[in-house]
Amino acid sequence: MKESTKHQGLRRHLIETLKAKGIQSEAVLSVMLDVPRHFFMDPSLVGYAYEDNAYPISADQTISQPYTVAFQSELLDVSSANKVLEIGTGSGYQTAVLLGLSPQVYTIERQQVLFKQTQRLFLQLGYRPKKHIFGDGYKGLPDAAPFDRIIVTAGAPEVPKPLLNQLAIGGKLVIPIGEKEQIMTRFIRTSKSSFDKEEFGLFRFVPLLENKN
Numbered sequence: 001m002k003e004s005t006k007h008q009g010l011r012r013h014l015i016e017t018l019k020a021k022g023i024q025s026e027a028v029l030s031v032m033l034d035v036p037r038h039f040f041m042d043p044s045l046v047g048y049a050y051e052d053n054a055y056p057i058s059a060d061q062t063i064s065q066p067y068t069v070a071f072q073s074e075l076l077d078v079s080s081a082n083k084v085l086e087i088g089t090g091s092g093y094q095t096a097v098l099l100g101l102s103p104q105v106y107t108i109e110r111q112q113v114l115f116k117q118t119q120r121l122f123l124q125l126g127y128r129p130k131k132h133i134f135g136d137g138y139k140g141l142p143d144a145a146p147f148d149r150i151i152v153t154a155g156a157p158e159v160p161k162p163l164l165n166q167l168a169i170g171g172k173l174v175i176p177i178g179e180k181e182q183i184m185t186r187f188i189r190t191s192k193s194s195f196d197k198e199e200f201g202l203f204r205f206v207p208l209l210e211n212k213n
């Protein structure tokens, strides 16, 4: 499997779809125009890489829908100086998009098989997260905190307190909150002890699992 002009054309089409669905961030759209999603798909589903859908990957998880990746990335509002923490590496696709926005990306995955796959894939494709960790992202990454941006790519019944604690003042946390369906939620830390909370639309994610390996 390689990158070809066919893939570039399919990506241009995908970007038009994302714009039509309301994504406006030029930074996000331009990175997504470049990231080859076909490398992050399960091999049996590669032909669907540039459809705007979520698809199964190993360990009963999913590669997020491109619209969802774009939506979360737009809300996260990453600049190149930001230190970014991602919970739920999954296929690594969202990680690759984040790396197009800032070189300082830390990412955590709790499924070993996915962790190993993405380790290999990042190396192959030349993506270099600052840290790529196998573990429970529910606890965040206290050693590297605070973070300017935190993104959770699995649905949580409520926001994990450690993640709020590890947010820099002025920092943003984007997380889908809910059980069966999730409300996309953004927290902005306004002081040591206060947060603004905004809610944006319904999504469906695989669950954020706590304390299980």
Ligand code: SAH
Pocket: 061, 062, 063, 064, 065, 087, 088, 089, 090, 091, 092, 093, 094, 095, 108, 109, 110, 111, 114, 135, 136, 137, 138, 153, 154, 206, 207, 208, 209, 210, 211
């Ligand atoms: N951004 C990814 C989304 C994958 S689905 C992509 O587009 O491919 C969400 C991922 O979160 C899954 O891989 C799941 O294993 C992982 N996950 C769930 N609970 C977690 C936890 N507590 N810590 C780290 N990762 C977790």
